[in-house]
Amino acid sequence: MSESWPLLAVYLVECGDSAITCLSSCSTLENNTKMAAFGSRAWISRTFSSLSSNPLRICIVGSGPAGFYTADKMLKAHQTAQIDILDRLPTPFGLVRSGVASDHPETKIVVNQFTRVAQNDRCMFFGNVNLGSSVLLKELRELYHVVVLAYGAESDRVLGIPGEDLEGIYSAREFVWWYNGHPDCRNLAPDLESTDTAVVLGQGNVALDVARILLRPIEELSSTDIATHAFAALQRSSIRKVYLVGRRGPVQAACTAKELREILGLKDLYINIQESDLKKTAIDEEEMKNSRIQKRVYELLCKAAGSSPASPSPGQRELHFVFFRRPDRFLDSDERQGHVRAARFEKTALKVDLDKQVAVGTGQFEDIECGLVLKSIGYKSVPVDGLAFDQHREGLYVCGWLKRGPTGIVATNLYCAEETVGSITEDLESGQLATVSSSPKAGREGLLQLLDGRNVRVVPFSGWEKIDSEEKRQGSLTHKPREKLASWQGLLTVGSK
Numbered sequence: 001m002s003e004s005w006p007l008l009a010v011y012l013v014e015c016g017d018s019a020i021t022c023l024s025s026c027s028t029l030e031n032n033t034k035m036a037a038f039g040s041r042a043w044i045s046r047t048f049s050s051l052s053s054n055p056l057r058i059c060i061v062g063s064g065p066a067g068f069y070t071a072d073k074m075l076k077a078h079q080t081a082q083i084d085i086l087d088r089l090p091t092p093f094g095l096v097r098s099g100v101a102s103d104h105p106e107t108k109i110v111v112n113q114f115t116r117v118a119q120n121d122r123c124m125f126f127g128n129v130n131l132g133s134s135v136l137l138k139e140l141r142e143l144y145h146v147v148v149l150a151y152g153a154e155s156d157r158v159l160g161i162p163g164e165d166l167e168g169i170y171s172a173r174e175f176v177w178w179y180n181g182h183p184d185c186r187n188l189a190p191d192l193e194s195t196d197t198a199v200v201l202g203q204g205n206v207a208l209d210v211a212r213i214l215l216r217p218i219e220e221l222s223s224t225d226i227a228t229h230a231f232a233a234l235q236r237s238s239i240r241k242v243y244l245v246g247r248r249g250p251v252q253a254a255c256t257a258k259e260l261r262e263i264l265g266l267k268d269l270y271i272n273i274q275e276s277d278l279k280k281t282a283i284d285e286e287e288m289k290n291s292r293i294q295k296r297v298y299e300l301l302c303k304a305a306g307s308s309p310a311s312p313s314p315g316q317r318e319l320h321f322v323f324f325r326r327p328d329r330f331l332d333s334d335e336r337q338g339h340v341r342a343a344r345f346e347k348t349a350l351k352v353d354l355d356k357q358v359a360v361g362t363g364q365f366e367d368i369e370c371g372l373v374l375k376s377i378g379y380k381s382v383p384v385d386g387l388a389f390d391q392h393r394e395g396l397y398v399c400g401w402l403k404r405g406p407t408g409i410v411a412t413n414l415y416c417a418e419e420t421v422g423s424i425t426e427d428l429e430s431g432q433l434a435t436v437s438s439s440p441k442a443g444r445e446g447l448l449q450l451l452d453g454r455n456v457r458v459v460p461f462s463g464w465e466k467i468d469s470e471e472k473r474q475g476s477l478t479h480k481p482r483e484k485l486a487s488w489q490g491l492l493t494v495g496s497k
Contacts, residue, residue, distance in 0.1 A: 055082040055122075056428075057443030059144040061131050062151030063087035064094020065410045066400025068114040069417035070148055075120055077421055083123045084144075084444050087151075088130040089183070090459040090491040091467060092118065094152060096410065098182045101209045102226035103216065105481065110410060118461045124444060126451075127459030128492065134456045135447065137384055141395060143446045145433065146424055149384070150399040153406045157378040159201075163330030168195075168340040172206050172376035179213055179234075181227035181484030183491060192237035194336070195371020199343050201327055202376030203246040204254035205409075210374050211242045212263045215317050220267075225475065225482045241318040243368055247326045247348055247359040250277060250301045251284040256409075257296040264304050269319055270312035273305035277323040281350075283357060322368075324348045326359055330373065342367045378406060395433055397424060463495035470494050 056078055060067045063085050071083050091097055093111050100107045118125050129135060131151065140147050156171035158164065170190060177185035198214055200207045213221070218235050226234075246253060250273075253260075264271060278301065280288075288295035301321065312318050325345035333341035344367050348359035399420040400413050408416075427433045442449075451458055459467075467485060474483035485491050 054440050055080045055443070056146070057081075057144045057441045058083045058146040058148065059140050059443075059447075060085045060148045060150055061140070062094060062149065062400065062402075063089075063092040063125065063127075064150065064152055064400065065096060065110065065114075065413040066150040066152065066402075066416060067094070067148075068092075068117050069414045070150055070399050070420055071123055072113070072117045073417050073421040074424070075117065075122060077425055081122060082443055084126060084447065085118070085123065086126045086129045086131065086135075088128070088134075090127040090463065090488075090495045092125055092127065092461070092464055098177055098180050100180075100410075101176070101213060102179060102224040103212070103221060105224070107410060125461035125464065126447070127461075127464060127495065128457055129451065132384060134454065135450060139450065140447075141393070143442050143450075144395070145439070145441055146395050146397065148397045148399055148420060148424075149402050152401045156375070159327055159375065159377065161327055161329050163332060163340065166330050166332060166340040167191075167336075167338055168371055169330060169373040169375065172200070172202070172210050172374045175210050175374050176206065179226055179230035181225075181230075181486035183486055183488045186227070186229065186486045190233070190372065192233055192239055192372065194238070196238050197241045197243070197368075197370040198239050198372040198374065199243045199245060199368055199370040200374045200376060201245055201343075202254070203244050203321070204376060205256060205259045207244055207374075207376035208255050208259045208263050210376065211244055211319065212266065214239050214242055215263075215266055215269060215319060217267055223480060225480060225484060227484055227486050229486065239372065240315075241320070243320045243322050243370070245322045245325050245327075245343075245345065245368075247324070248350060248357065249280075249284065249323045250321070251280055251287055251294055251298050252350075252357065253294075253297050253301070253323075255297060256293060257300060260297055260300050263319065264300060266317075266319075268316060270316045271304045271308045272312075272318060272320040273301055273308070274323075275305060277321075278302055278305060283350075283352065287357070324350075324359070325366075326361065328365060331367065333371075340371065340373055342369045343373055457492060457496060459492065459495040463497075466497055467491060467495050 058074055058081055060071055060083060067085055067087075071085055074081050074083055085092070087094070093114060096108055096111055096114075117123055131137060131140075137147070154173075156173055163169075168191060170188065174185050174188055175190065178188040178190065192214075198211075200211050213226075213234070214237070218231075218237075221231060221234065263269075278298075280298070284298075288298060322345075324347055326348050328344045328346045330340050331342040331344060333339045335341075344365055346361045347364040347366070349362055350357040351360045352358075397420050399416055401407075403416060403420070424433075448458075468482075471482035471484055475481055477483075485494060
C-alpha cells in the first residue's frame with residue numbers, strides 16, 4: 001500500500017477542498033450521447049466508445065487542487081479509468097474558489113486546467129454530495145475499485161486558552177470564507193465598525209491575506225470577485241491598525257517572500273517592526289543558509305524596518321509585525337460584555353529542541369488592545385466515520401492536506417497527486433488491488449442510483465457551468481469578474497435549472 005496511508009490517521013479532511021468525483025462511462029452506456037433519467041433529474045452522459053466495457057472505477061472525494069490534479073494524473077496514467085469527483089459544495093475547485101484571496105486572480109487561472117479535466121469524457125463531477133451523510137465511505141468502497149480522499153481541512157485548530165469563545169474572535173478560515181462568498185460563512189458578519197484595531201495570530205500566508213484585505217484601500221477591491229456582503233462591510237470598516245503576531249522570530253516567519261512583498265507594498269501603509277526583534281543568532285544564520293525563502297523574508301522585513309518613518313502620519317493605516325509573543329488569554333470588554341477588548345501575550349525566547357528552534361515562555365506579559373482577533377494558527381481535518389487510525393484499507397488512498405497536513409501552495413498538490421497516483425499504479429501492477437476483471441464494480445451507475453434513492457440533489461458540472469455563467473453575468477453589471485452566489489439556496493437553485 002502507499003506510504004501516504006499512515007498519514008490518514010492525522011489528516012482526514014477537505015482546506016477548503018471539497019469532495020469531487022471524476023466519472024467515466026458506465027458499462028451500459030452506448031457510444032452516442034444519451035439521457036439517463038434518475039427520479040426528476042436528467043443526466044447527460046457522454047460518448048465512451050473508447051472505454052473498456054468494464055473500466056477501472058475511481059472515486060475522488062474533494063474537488064480542490066488535490067482532487068483535480070489526482071484526476072488529471074489518473075486519466076493520463078490509466079486510459080480506461082472512469083473517474084467520479086465528489087464535493088459537498090455545489091461548486092468545484094475547493095480552495096481555489098473559497099481560499100484564494102479576492103485580490104489574487106492570477107492564482108485562480110488554474111481552474112481552466114481543472115475545467116478541462118471535468119469535461120473529459122471519462123470524468124464526472126458530483127456537487128452537493130456529502131461524504132458521511134449523502135453517501136458513506138464504506139458504500140463508496142463497495143462501488144469503486146479505488147477511493148481517494150482529497151477533501152482538505154475544513155475545521156480549525158484551537159488555542160485552548162481563556163476567553164477564546166468571546167465575540168469578535170474568529171478563525172482566519174472563517175474570515176476568508178466570509179469574504180470569498182462561501183455559503184457556510186455568508187452570515188459570519190464580523191464587526192469591523194466598533195474597533196480600529198485587529199490582531200492576527202500567525203505570520204503565514206493566510207495571516208498576511210486577511211491582514212491585506214483589512215488594510216487594502218477599498219477602491220482596489222471593487223473590481224475583484226470579493227463577496228458583496230464583505231465588500232459592503234469593508235467599506236464601513238473602522239479598522240486602521242493590524243498586528244501580525246508570531247511566537248517566534250522574523251527568521252521563522254512562515255510566509256513566502258511574494259506574499260510579504262505584496263503587503264509591504266500596499267499604498268499609504270505605515271509598517272512597524274521593532275529593530276530589537278531583527279537581531280539574529282548563529283542558529284538563525286544557519287537556518288537562513290538552508291532556506292532561501294527564510295533568508296529572503298528576513299531581508300524584506302529588515303528593509304521595511306529600515307525604510308519606515310518613526311511614526312505614522314495622521315489617519316494612515318498601520319501594520320505592526322510583532323515577534324516573540326504567544327497568546328496567553330483574551331480579555332473581556334467592560335463596556336461590551338462578552339466581546340473581546342484585548343489579547344494578552346507572553347513574551348517568548350527561542351530554545352533549541354531536536355534541532356529546531358521552539359518558542360518558550362519568559363514569564364513576561366503584555367496586552368494589545370483590540371476588538372477583532374483572527375486566528376491563523378492552522379487548519380484541522382474533519383474525521384470520517386468508518387476509518388481507524390493507521391489501518392490498512394485496500395483501495396483507499398489520501399492526497400493533499402488530508403495526506404500531508406495544511407501546508408504548501410496550490411501547486412504543491414500537483415506533486416502530492418503524482419505520489420498518490422504512483423502508489424495506486426504500483427498497487428495495481430503488484431496485484432495488491434482487486435483487478436477490474438476479477439472484481440467488477442458498479443461505479444457511477446451505482447452511485448447515481450444510491451443518491452437518487454436518497455433524494456440527494458446532485459449538481460453536475462453542467463450545473464456548475466450555469467452557476468458560473470450567472471455569477472459572471474451579475475458581475476458584469478458592476479464591472480467585476482463575477483458576483484458570487486453566496487447562499488446554499490441560490491447555488492442549488494441556479495445549479496439545478
